[in-house]
Amino acid sequence: MLLGLLIGAAIGNVAWTLFFIISIYLIWHLRNLYRLDQWLQGKRAGIPHAVEGAWADVYHHLYRLQQRNRRRKKRLASMVNRFRESTNALPDAAVVLDVNGNIENWNKTAAKLLKLRKQDAHRPITNLMRQPQFIQYLNSDEYTNNLQLPSPFNEDVQLSIRVVPYGKNQRLLMVRDISRLHKLEQMRQDFIANVSHELRTPLTVISGYLESMLEDDEDWVRENEGSFKAMLQQSMRMQNIVADLLLLSRLETEEKTNKKQTVDVPAMLKMTKEDGESLSHGRHTITLDSDPQLCLRANSEELVSVFSNLIYNAVKYTPQGGDINIRWYADEQGAHFEVQDTGVGIAPQHIARLTERFYRVDVGRSRATGGTGLGLAIVKHVLGRHDATLEIDSEVDKGSTFRCHFPSSLIMEREVA
Ligand code: ADP
Numbered sequence: 001m002l003l004g005l006l007i008g009a010a011i012g013n014v015a016w017t018l019f020f021i022i023s024i025y026l027i028w029h030l031r032n033l034y035r036l037d038q039w040l041q042g043k044r045a046g047i048p049h050a051v052e053g054a055w056a057d058v059y060h061h062l063y064r065l066q067q068r069n070r071r072r073k074k075r076l077a078s079m080v081n082r083f084r085e086s087t088n089a090l091p092d093a094a095v096v097l098d099v100n101g102n103i104e105n106w107n108k109t110a111a112k113l114l115k116l117r118k119q120d121a122h123r124p125i126t127n128l129m130r131q132p133q134f135i136q137y138l139n140s141d142e143y144t145n146n147l148q149l150p151s152p153f154n155e156d157v158q159l160s161i162r163v164v165p166y167g168k169n170q171r172l173l174m175v176r177d178i179s180r181l182h183k184l185e186q187m188r189q190d191f192i193a194n195v196s197h198e199l200r201t202p203l204t205v206i207s208g209y210l211e212s213m214l215e216d217d218e219d220w221v222r223e224n225e226g227s228f229k230a231m232l233q234q235s236m237r238m239q240n241i242v243a244d245l246l247l248l249s250r251l252e253t254e255e256k257t258n259k260k261q262t263v264d265v266p267a268m269l270k271m272t273k274e275d276g277e278s279l280s281h282g283r284h285t286i287t288l289d290s291d292p293q294l295c296l297r298a299n300s301e302e303l304v305s306v307f308s309n310l311i312y313n314a315v316k317y318t319p320q321g322g323d324i325n326i327r328w329y330a331d332e333q334g335a336h337f338e339v340q341d342t343g344v345g346i347a348p349q350h351i352a353r354l355t356e357r358f359y360r361v362d363v364g365r366s367r368a369t370g371g372t373g374l375g376l377a378i379v380k381h382v383l384g385r386h387d388a389t390l391e392i393d394s395e396v397d398k399g400s401t402f403r404c405h406f407p408s409s410l411i412m413e414r415e416v417a
Helices: 002-011 014-040 054-089 108-113 132-140 179-215 219-223 225-253 265-280 300-316 363-368 375-385
Strands: 093-097 103-106 147-150 158-166 170-177 261-263 285-290 294-298 323-331 334-341 389-395 399-407 411-413
Touching: 002 014, 014 054, 093 108, 108 170, 132 147, 132 158, 158 179, 179 225, 219 225, 225 375, 261 300, 265 285, 265 294, 265 300, 265 323, 265 334, 294 300, 294 323, 300 323, 300 334, 300 375, 300 399, 375 389
Parallel strands: 285 323
Antiparallel strands: 093 103, 093 170, 147 158, 158 170, 261 294, 294 411, 323 334, 334 399, 389 399
């Protein structure tokens, strides 16, 4: 501008000279702007030559920014690749689901196990796996337990499915092929059921003969009466174990919804309490406090085994003179069955394991009272089949309380005749 002024003054036309110089200056800026635009659009590689002044700085800063972004992109790409490789190496199928349950991403095992193809991306997973149990599980928001079901593509393949929520309403679907484990489990169940079945007849024959021998008044029987009685007692104990094992394997294999009907629980409890009293032989005070209107939609045979197991246990593990209180009531949470005794109690470290098969706190005491070690395992199975839970409170030498919580959905009011 200064130069323009001087030249303008020398030639006597300041305005035109200034106009001319400013125009050149503007053209220079516009040209640089155009080059920058071309460069940013990637139409020119490298920094254009002959850039001077303020534009050189702009190019320099932009170039550095671009380099930094490139390095970052490269790092991210290699991270994503490494992540992809590691998920592909997983032996389990992993499928990323978005907020709406659409398939976002998956690993190699998922592609193999769930037959996922490129065109399945962004489609709902329920288009692929249409089993009602799966849809219910996916929509339940309660993923603490795994879901087991046959593969929709091959009936012989058993899948164990787990949903892991993460991030903002995203879910990871983990699927494992458990066909081998499932087969082993089936073999185990069949084996127990078959062995129990095979043992039942010989045991019935043995105890039948022993019973009739003991009724005979033969001398040789009287001389060995003690031994015969012990033999009869043991064979009966084995019969009880076999019966409990058969019941357990039936509970494991039968469909959950089988044979549910309205059960008159108050009447059932009255009878079971009487059975408990005859087992007690007047050694305990047994009380029953039950809501006379409160019935339950349940499997009657299974329910009676829960009540009798818990009441007989209270009798078996409560010394003479103790109290046993049985309650049956309902509240907002559902229906509750409770057996409280003033018996030997259970130390805390045993409580979590009581429902395992053959787990006994005191093997000697259990055998002496004719226990099979399977009662609470049966209770747990039956409750599971009714969506009910078992709660155990106990203190050594003070007593125990066993509570069964049944969901409100099973409650039925007594029908008025
Ligand atoms: P069992 O046939 O031995 O009674 P259960 O499965 O019914 O088998 O019970 C498992 C174990 O739990 C018992 O051996 C006993 O040690 C303990 N148990 C169950 N009920 C009671 C109770 N009411 N009081 C104290 N211990 C109990």
